[in-house]
Structure formats: structure tokens, C-alpha cells
Amino acid sequence: MEKNKSFSKIIASIVLVLFSLSLLLHLAIKSKTIEDSNIGDTVAAKEFTPHVENGKLNVDLHSITSIRFPKYKSKKQTPFIPDSISLAADEESVASGNYSATLLLDTIPSKEFYQSIELAGQRDTCWDINKFAYTYERKDKAGGMYKVVFSKGGQQIFVTHLNKDMIKSKLISITKIKTRPTSF
Numbered sequence: 001m002e003k004n005k006s007f008s009k010i011i012a013s014i015v016l017v018l019f020s021l022s023l024l025l026h027l028a029i030k031s032k033t034i035e036d037s038n039i040g041d042t043v044a045a046k047e048f049t050p051h052v053e054n055g056k057l058n059v060d061l062h063s064i065t066s067i068r069f070p071k072y073k074s075k076k077q078t079p080f081i082p083d084s085i086s087l088a089a090d091e092e093s094v095a096s097g098n099y100s101a102t103l104l105l106d107t108i109p110s111k112e113f114y115q116s117i118e119l120a121g122q123r124d125t126c127w128d129i130n131k132f133a134y135t136y137e138r139k140d141k142a143g144g145m146y147k148v149v150f151s152k153g154g155q156q157i158f159v160t161h162l163n164k165d166m167i168k169s170k171l172i173s174i175t176k177i178k179t180r181p182t183s184f
Helices: 002-030 061-065 111-123 164-179
Strands: 072-079 099-105 127-129 133-139 145-151 156-162
Touching: 061 133, 061 145, 061 156, 111 127
Parallel strands: none
Antiparallel strands: 072 099, 099 156, 127 133, 133 145, 145 156
16 A cells, blocks of 8 residues: 555656646746847946047047148048947947048148158058058057058048957958969
8 A cells, every 4th residue: 555655656746747847848938038138238338439529430540640641521430340240230330449431631632741651651661652552550559450541642541440359350251261262
């Protein structure tokens, strides 16, 4: 008789465990997942962004290149959004530090301006100067990378900046492109 009681207890325990597991499984399926929840940011994004005035980042060419440029204004600013970023594209802005900007000079620069760049290019290896194009590439204090490109006689200046964490992914993608076999 004691065998029947212990056997009944074992069966009742198994049934109870199966019922509990099915209830937990049902609750887990019905509950919201992490992706569905909208808890918002824990720290405001503005705490991590550089200073932006009127929605536009102030690009200071003199602080980047140490050359005095004629007056210019920002024509267009676009955030750089790599394929590998985990944030949504609408969360990226130029204020994150990864951007490209098009600047427009008020006037066509004088010959003296181009001569000052050519003199600076003799001392500063960041400058790459050919007959009609000027390119300036250097790292910033935080390990990010600036690139300034413009042509002689033109009024547009293209500026790109990538933060340190983005440079590795950019270099990896460039390396992959260069190492692919080409077919003619």
C-alpha cells in the first residue's frame, strides 16, 4: 500500500511540474519582448554630442588645418551612417561627430591664399597638393580623422570627420574593396 502512495506522489509531482512548465511557457510567449518595450534612453543623447548651433555643427577650418580660410558658410551637413552601426539611422546626427559637410566660400580665394597653402604643405605632411586639388588629412586629439578637400578656383570645400571608433570599420571596408580581385 505504501508503494501505491509513493507511486501516486511521484505521478502527482510529475503532473504538477509539467503543468507549471506549460504555464511558464505560456506566460513567456504572451509577455512583451525587449524589442517591443519602449523604455527610452537612460542618458540623453545631448550629453554626448558636440556643440551645435541652430541645428548645424560649426566647422572651423582654421582649427583643423591651421590655415586662415576666406569667409564661408555651411551649405550641407550629412551624418555618416555606416552599415555596421547598431543604432537606427534616424538617431544619427552630425552632432555625433561622424559627418560630411559641404562648405561654400563667399568669394573665390586669391592667389595668396593658395600660396599660403603650398607653403604650409612644404612643412606639414598632412597636405596632399597637386595641380588643381588640395587634400588635408589628419587625426584629431581624440583619435578621430578629419579630411578636407577642395579644388583650386572653386568655392566648395568638402569636410569629413570620423570618430576613432568609426575609423577601424572604415579602414576594414576600404581594405576589403582594395583586396578584391578585379576582372576586366
